[in-house]
Amino acid sequence: MNPQLDIFGNSNPSKESRPTELGHSTITYKDSSQILTKTSGFMADYDFSINQYSGCSFGCTYCYAAFFSRNKEKMDNWGKWVDVKENALHLLRKKRKRPLIDKTIYMSSVTDPYQPIDKKLELTREILKELIDYHQVRLVIQTRASLVTRDIDLFKKFQTIQVNMTITTDDEEIRKVFEPYCPSNKVRMKAIEEVQNNGIQSCITMTPLLPVKNPEEFASDLKATGVKRYIIQPFHKERGKFVAGTRDEAQRILKNYNWGTDEYERVLNIMRKSLPQLGEGKDGFAPI
Template identity: 55%
Template structure:
């Protein structure tokens, strides 16, 4: 087992902290808590866990942007990340009363495997703490192939599921709505690797963006071996956009004629192929 990297949380004067990664500015904070009671759409979970605030993936439709603390943060969504640098210490406080069989959703308002995680390994330290001292029921939500790095830890859980967001079969669409994210092929390969390691997987088609070929898309999804899928429609007229991509998105929606009719036709094709496809409202 890889040792927990306590050096991540050394005082600022003993470890130089990165202030920027790619387009995103990085800040560090002392969080007051690391676990939040599940509520709303996630009320079936005991807790949600977010190692970071903000997310450098900068998906143009991200709902999390509209739960930020200020209009400035919302307008600059995708260009800032705050590291909860005391997250591990906060989680360690729960050792006195282990959270045996509690359910945790990671994460509800950030991606725990966004680019900064590759070098910080903050999420990894939290997963290691959970499996060693708590044996919770964990759901990991991500769109990053980096999640495969932690397969060794995932395999130690008695109850775990890794969800991979794959919202389209088109690289043109992906580059318009999710320009900083990994390619579709990379995500398909990653979730297949997780599944082949004997870990429960689910593919999130939410929101479903324009699809070029529903039949081929369904076949590619099936090849991952994932056993669960959930899907949600994309309502352009009701969606707020961040990261300055609204005009490009509008042009693409018009080009692909991605209407409710087109979505429903795609949905029916996917249902014919995919087992356990659940539609979210």
């Protein structure tokens, strides 16, 4: 009988190294057919995306990735399950014969590479090591997790890298409704400030921008992190979708703030005055 292997190919992993439950989420381990995905649509200007996880325990109620779920049960339970691509590192190692020279990679497009399970598994960290040792990629990392600071030492070894931190509102009560399991805004700002202060090119993404109580103060707080680049994108309540759990409360907040095109444009104009390097939509997400 072959010994059981962990996600890094080590034999006889402990239960602690392969948790099946973490917080509110069920964790499963599955093989994937690929780890590098050709990009299209909004991310078409990149060569590949890397998604080492399916699902995301942050469970943002508006997340477009939820609507790619294979069945309604998974969609309705978005945030409560994560599938680990346990052969992700193996698949990337197979690319050593044809190194990814100067390829633009976005990590990640439909999950968060630094969601809580990665603190246990460190799969993202191992993928970064593989990219550093055997490839020369241009990497953009997208997260809303303070765990990203763990890998600052590795970020410094990339020739071209940018770390994006998503911060969508200035109000914690709004954040808790739309992003119920995410770190607070203050925690995220502190994390991206630390990344920036370590000489890593950083960006704050307000994507999508949720209702904002005080745009002037919000812009000032973002600028105080030292980050120089920003991306903003509207959330259209008319086209908004929500997974189960907070639909009614989310719609109430959007209605109370009259959050639509006019209000977004008003806030956008205020933010532009304080944040000159503010990109919008797809153009803002262009590869570095």
